[in-house]
Amino acid sequence: xxxxxxxLCCETALDLIDPxxxxxxxxxxxxxxxxxxxxxxxxxREAAAAxxxxxxxxxxxxxxPPPRVVEHVHHAVDRDxxxxxxxxxxxxxxxxxxxxxxxxxxxxxxxxxxxQTASNEAEARRAAAEVTYALACVSNITQRAxxxxxxxxxxxxxxxxxxxxxxxxxxxxxxGISQGASPVTLIEIRNEGNS
Amino acid sequence: xxxxRFDSAVSRYSRRVFTFASYLLGDPGxxxxxxxxxxxxxxxxxxxxxxxxxxxxxxxxxxxxxxDVLRRRQRTAKVIPIRRAEQPPADCxxxxxxxxxxxxxxxxxxxxxxxxxxxSEPARTVVILREIQGLSYREISDxxxxxxxxxxxxxxxxxxRLRDSLKEVQAHVVxx
Numbered sequence: 001x002x003x004x005x006x007x008l009c010c011e012t013a014l015d016l017i018d019p020x021x022x023x024x025x026x027x028x029x030x031x032x033x034x035x036x037x038x039x040x041x042x043x044x045r046e047a048a049a050a051x052x053x054x055x056x057x058x059x060x061x062x063x064x065p066p067p068r069v070v071e072h073v074h075h076a077v078d079r080d081x082x083x084x085x086x087x088x089x090x091x092x093x094x095x096x097x098x099x100x101x102x103x104x105x106x107x108x109x110x111x112x113x114x115x116q117t118a119s120n121e122a123e124a125r126r127a128a129a130e131v132t133y134a135l136a137c138v139s140n141i142t143q144r145a146x147x148x149x150x151x152x153x154x155x156x157x158x159x160x161x162x163x164x165x166x167x168x169x170x171x172x173x174x175x176g177i178s179q180g181a182s183p184v185t186l187i188e189i190r191n192e193g194n195s
Numbered sequence: 196x197x198x199x200r201f202d203s204a205v206s207r208y209s210r211r212v213f214t215f216a217s218y219l220l221g222d223p224g225x226x227x228x229x230x231x232x233x234x235x236x237x238x239x240x241x242x243x244x245x246x247x248x249x250x251x252x253x254x255x256x257x258x259x260x261x262x263d264v265l266r267r268r269q270r271t272a273k274v275i276p277i278r279r280a281e282q283p284p285a286d287c288x289x290x291x292x293x294x295x296x297x298x299x300x301x302x303x304x305x306x307x308x309x310x311x312x313x314x315s316e317p318a319r320t321v322v323i324l325r326e327i328q329g330l331s332y333r334e335i336s337d338x339x340x341x342x343x344x345x346x347x348x349x350x351x352x353x354x355x356r357l358r359d360s361l362k363e364v365q366a367h368v369v370x371x
Binding site for chain 1: 198201202205209210211212213214217218223226227230231234235238239303304307308311322326327328329350351354357358361362
């Protein structure tokens, strides 16, 4: 800000107090302002008050948090780290559950597919309905575990094998999964299979 | 976020977060809770925050958390008094530093804290960050997401309001 030719009026002087205290005024303007204060006790009083307020504010200390705060944070972080590193904890455990369930279902579905030729149709339909329900559960688990098992294993390995010879229920399930059906939809399919 | 990076961020910024929350809320107990909450949020962020913006991010999160507390206070219309140094709470093993105790040596300091607590937002935040914590206008703008020119205007008005509310004490100081 450059020096003013005209003497400062009180309004301008009051507006310049903050920039003066922030050391943002050029020397000549700061000089004009100081001269104004010498001639104007009201503005000088305002400037003194402003300076004192800022001095008090700027002398207020910063605080370190009490040690217990940082201790609590470290404990919380330690607990969180431990749960992430646990070999069978959290998502790792879900992934193992999903893999195991998928394996069991794959074996079961193949068995049902083979058994169907020797059993009566009612038994086969019931078995298919059970597999459908179980697949819905596995689908849910694999979704929660964010695994690719759902599409790669269930859709391409388990269902085609189990559906072979079983007819409508599993084929319908397969279509439902490939269209991104939710477990709820799959359970509804199961109910339809039972009817 | 790696553990050692987190630990060094805690050492570096916990003071800044706690100070900001203490002055914004006027209650060291609540400021402790907020500080914990903010630092745990930093850990849970998983190192996604730009290290150059970490200080501003922490203060923004602190401000948001404090705003929630202040809103809750307003909703419940419950006045939470500033804990006094001479009356530490029974459940407080070591009295936490607090703004009122810091200003206890000066009558003007006490009045300033009271006037500060009466400022509305975002004026209170801007004054604390600028005058007590020494942030630049640019940094305040980053924290508050208010443009720099507006930050200047807010600060200018807040300083005037502080002066006005302290005129009585000022007169006493100047004359006495």
